[in-house]
Amino acid sequence: QSALTQPASVSGSPGQSITISCTGTSSDVGAYNHVSWYQQYPGQAPKLKIFDVNKRPSGVSNRFSGSKSGNTASLTISGLQAEDEADYFCCSYAGTRIWVFGGGTKVTVL
Amino acid sequence: EVQLVESGGGLIQPGGSLRLSCAASGFTVSTNYMSWIRQAPGRGLEWVSNIYSDDNTYYTDSVKGRFTISRGNSENTLYLQMNSLRAEDTAVYYCARQRPVAGPFDYWGRGTLVTVSS
Numbered sequence: 001q002s003a004l005t006q007p008a009s010v011s012g013s014p015g016q017s018i019t020i021s022c023t024g025t026s027s028d029v030g031a032y033n034h035v036s037w038y039q040q041y042p043g044q045a046p047k048l049k050i051f052d053v054n055k056r057p058s059g060v061s062n063r064f065s066g067s068k069s070g071n072t073a074s075l076t077i078s079g080l081q082a083e084d085e086a087d088y089f090c091c092s093y094a095g096t097r098i099w100v101f102g103g104g105t106k107v108t109v110l
Numbered sequence: 111e112v113q114l115v116e117s118g119g120g121l122i123q124p125g126g127s128l129r130l131s132c133a134a135s136g137f138t139v140s141t142n143y144m145s146w147i148r149q150a151p152g153r154g155l156e157w158v159s160n161i162y163s164d165d166n167t168y169y170t171d172s173v174k175g176r177f178t179i180s181r182g183n184s185e186n187t188l189y190l191q192m193n194s195l196r197a198e199d200t201a202v203y204y205c206a207r208q209r210p211v212a213g214p215f216d217y218w219g220r221g222t223l224v225t226v227s228s
Contacts, residue, residue: 036214051214
């Protein structure tokens, strides 16, 4: 049950697009389309932004989008805004009712 | 409105026991998939345990045999009994509702801090 690999930090200027990668294995990200992404502000609970690779829950801005290729999933934030500055975690189903998270990526809006 | 409120965290010595609670409102715990997820200081999230509506339970390897997830249906509350605690169990523990069957964790509580230290 190894953690998924995410870059420690990603930054961008307001209005730009950024992409956060999430690399797993053929036993988790590569095997299932159950990848989700969570946004977390300091001291707060995580909030679901993307599920099943590319689906957005009701109320989540369409500036957030997800994709997957092989063992790597990605979260793209377009039209970057100051409020997007937060930590982002990916999560994947790993079979046999087990879940694995990424180490998290700190997004900085320059 | 869905709400989850954790409680029961605190400072505990290695080898000790603690029971965490998660009071739910806006939905019924017993008919949903529920989870405990933890976050060590400055670290990423780690899935700990699930309990499904059919009462089946699942655990990450590092807590098997030490932690027990359960629910109190009349109280609409999720529990995590933690025994034989270790320093590496130190973390903020979140409860979350999970969409079936392999769905995401769609609602989270604000967490409760467990510190295992002598």
